[in-house]
Amino acid sequence: SGQAIFPICTGTEATLRGGWGYRYYPDFSSGVSRNTNVFSAGGEVRHYFTDNLSSALVFSWDRFDTRNPLYNASRLVAGLVVTYQR
Numbered sequence: 001s002g003q004a005i006f007p008i009c010t011g012t013e014a015t016l017r018g019g020w021g022y023r024y025y026p027d028f029s030s031g032v033s034r035n036t037n038v039f040s041a042g043g044e045v046r047h048y049f050t051d052n053l054s055s056a057l058v059f060s061w062d063r064f065d066t067r068n069p070l071y072n073a074s075r076l077v078a079g080l081v082v083t084y085q086r
Contacts, residue, residue: 001040008045017042017060036066044081055082 001019023036042060059078
């Protein structure tokens with residue numbers, strides 16, 4: 001997996017993320033293999049209002065790619081996050 005942060009202008013930055021993983025289930029014995037390739041991508045555009053307060057538009061996408069149709073899936077999450085750090 002990897003991540004890159006790009007400054008857009010003063011107080012605003014964009015972050016891009018991506019990755020790949022492999023889930024191995026050696027003890028799974030019920031039919032078609034559950035072993036899974038997991039692909040992920042995501043990002044955010046964050047603006048810092050002060051040193052403590054920021055907000056971001058975020059999204060993430062995950063793909064669980066397996067030959068077993070019971071575990072084959074995709075997931076997309078998007079939203080707005082407001083963060084306060086002390």
